[in-house]
Amino acid sequence: MVLGLTFSIVLALMILAASLKVVQEYERGVVFRLGRCVGARGPGLIILIPWIEKMRKIDLRVITMDVPTQEVITRDNVTVKVNAVVYFRVVNPVDTAIKVYDFIKATSQLSQTTLRSVLGQSELDELLANREEINHRLQRIIDEGTEPWGIKVSMVEVKDVELPPTMQRAMAAQAEAERERRAKIIHADGEYQAAEKLSEAAKILAQQPTTLQLRYLQTLREIAADNNSTVVFPLPIDLLSPFLETLKAKTEKEPS
Incomplete structure (x- = not known):
């Protein structure tokens, strides 16, 4: 019992x-x-x-999955190594249970192939400058592929782009040359603006010759303010004109 x-x-x-x-x-x-x-x-x-x-x-929680580093040849024939991270979650558990054997592994494989495909159609400059646009493109393509499995891909981020050492040196040289070009343009523009101002100043001084003498005196005062032992006195060219004419006349009278 x-x-x-x-x-x-x-x-x-x-x-x-x-x-x-x-x-x-x-x-x-x-x-x-x-x-x-x-x-x-x-x-x-x-x-x-x-x-x-x-x-x-x-x-049903969001799953963070690292995409392993992929070696990709861009459209302009540059070999780079890229890795990414994918954020996704299950929105339809019935489809996830009956339509895919291992949804995490399947999403990982799809992410790797999509990463190689999308970056292979992009140029290096686009990959470095338009990272946000490439992330949106990856998210859209992977999301379309996982939708039949009841999975929603919310975000894809390209984490790191590893360039070959030779390409890094070439890009550094290009950036240095670009900065030198900008510096030369800025310097030339400054010289042009200075020439314009000097031309305007010359016109003003030509209208009032006495202002040139005042400018000479101001220059002497600035030199004296520095406790300099050297004294510079401006000599107008007009005072030397008679001597130059006399010297020219003597030269012409002398027999060759």
Whole structure:
């Protein structure tokens, strides 16, 4: 009698353990009845028909997946190594359970092939400058590929682009040459503006010759303010004109 009662209690506990399942808030339980999917249940306490219904739990939280480094040849024939990160989550647990065997591995493989394909169609300058546009393109293509599996790809980010050492040196030389070009243009523009101002100043001084002498005196004052022992006195060219004419006349009279 006691043995039969013990057996009944053990059998009841086994049936209870097989029929009661707890699904967390971030999970959904896909129920199969004799191999046939009858839908997703949860969260909370789920009652199953023992040995007839089985349940597979699917996590609905966002999964962060690193895409391994891929060696890619860009459209302008530059070999680069690129890695990325993909953020995705399950939005339809039934499709994830019955349409793909391992959705994480499948998404990883699709991400790798898409990364090589998209970057192979892009040039190096586009990869370095338009990173945001490439990220959106990768996200759209991978999301379209995983949609039948009940997966939503929310974001794809290219993390690192590794360039060959020769390409790094070439890009550094190009950047240096570009900066030198800009510096020369700025210097030339400054010289042009200075020439314009000097031309305007010459016109003003030509209208009032006395201002030139005042400018000479101001220059002397600036030199004296520096405690300089050298004294510079400007000599107008007009004072030397008679001497130059006399010297020219003597030169012309001398026999060759």
